[in-house]
Amino acid sequence: MPRQFSLADGGKIHAVGLGTWQLEGNQGREAMVHALKSGYRMLDCAFSYGNQALVAEAIEQSGVAREDLFIVDKLANTWHSAAEECLDRTLAALKTDTLDLWLMHWPSPLNHHGNHPKCPTLPDGTVDFEKNWNYVKTWQTMIEIQKRRPEVKRLGVANFGIKELEAISVTGVLPLVNQVELHPSCNQENLHKYCIQKGIQLVAYSPLGSTGSALLHDPNLKAIAKKNNATVAQCLLSWGVANGWPVIPRSSSPDRLDQNLDILELSKEDVDAISRIGKASPKRYVTAPWHTFEEIV
Ligand code: NDP
Secondary structure, three states, rough: OOOEEEEEEOEEEEEOOOOOOOOOHHHHHHHHHHHHHHEEEEEEOHHOOOOHHHHHHHHHHOOOOOHHHHEEEEHHHHHHHHHHHHHHHHHHHOOOOOOOOOEEOOOOOOOOOOOOOOOEEEOOEEEEEOOOOOOOOOOOOHHHHHOOOOOOOOOOEEOOOOOHHHHHHHHOOOOEEEEEEEEEEEHOOOOHHHHHHHHEEEEEEEOEEEEEOOOHHHHHHHHHHHHHOOOOHHHHHHHHHHHOOEOOOOOOOHHHHHHHHHHOOOEEEEEEHHHHHHOOOOOOOOOOOOOOOOOOO
């Protein structure tokens, strides 16, 4: 199976990365150190995860050299109108001079001066969006920042559907990556076809179906896993890599971290069977009050 995928700028992205959302405290840091020592080289981070300093400590403790890592980070929703400051804080917290990939976390600019750092609300309880701002303007800003800041190696987006990708194409610069929820129950078939045509690499977040995933308990998936002498998680991740996208699973357990790095060569029959299982139970596990998603197809 491929260990890396090629990006439209000629760069490479690892087939398996470590999701760092909710990796917190000593257990989170130890999980990250274990992952790095075991061979993970791509870290999926975000300003809004609030654990960038922990990621920096883990990198230092692991002894892995910065130049051997591919660090992804994301511009937070409440920082669209102050993107460069978010970048500076990110670089400082991660103790790094560069980001290999900087993503717009959501196409959802929220009030930078609102009543909450992640999800500000108006007095009537609705989401407080940034006034006189939109995500196309954010994308243009990120493009301008990248032109003058060599710290930003590549630009991408997350949680973008076809409508949003079309909207930002007016800037003349397409994202290299679109990171979206992607697993058999949320297979993003149309978005995948569109991204292939445009040279945008999809990256699968929540590739196991996130916390409390029903997919991990699916009897048909269990049968495929047994046949392959593997776990359901390995089959889910291997299905993603076989379909052509990197996966960024998260785990706080050393055993599961090792397991998730071990991608199998699934037969075409098994890949197709896993696709059918997911289609029978379409589901998004990640939703957010600030965004309306397109239908999953
Ligand atoms: P995942 O799909 O990676 O699932 C994580 C859950 O699966 C945890 O409960 C974990 O528990 C469990 N797990 C992990 N490995 C195994 C295994 N081998 N067997 C059984 N259970 C397992 O969920 P996430 O939602 O965290 O997605 C992954 C990453 O994607 C995030 O960490 C984040 O970096 C990124 N992401 C990005 C988003 C965006 O908006 N761009 C949104 C959501 C996620 P345990 O820890 O006990 O192993």
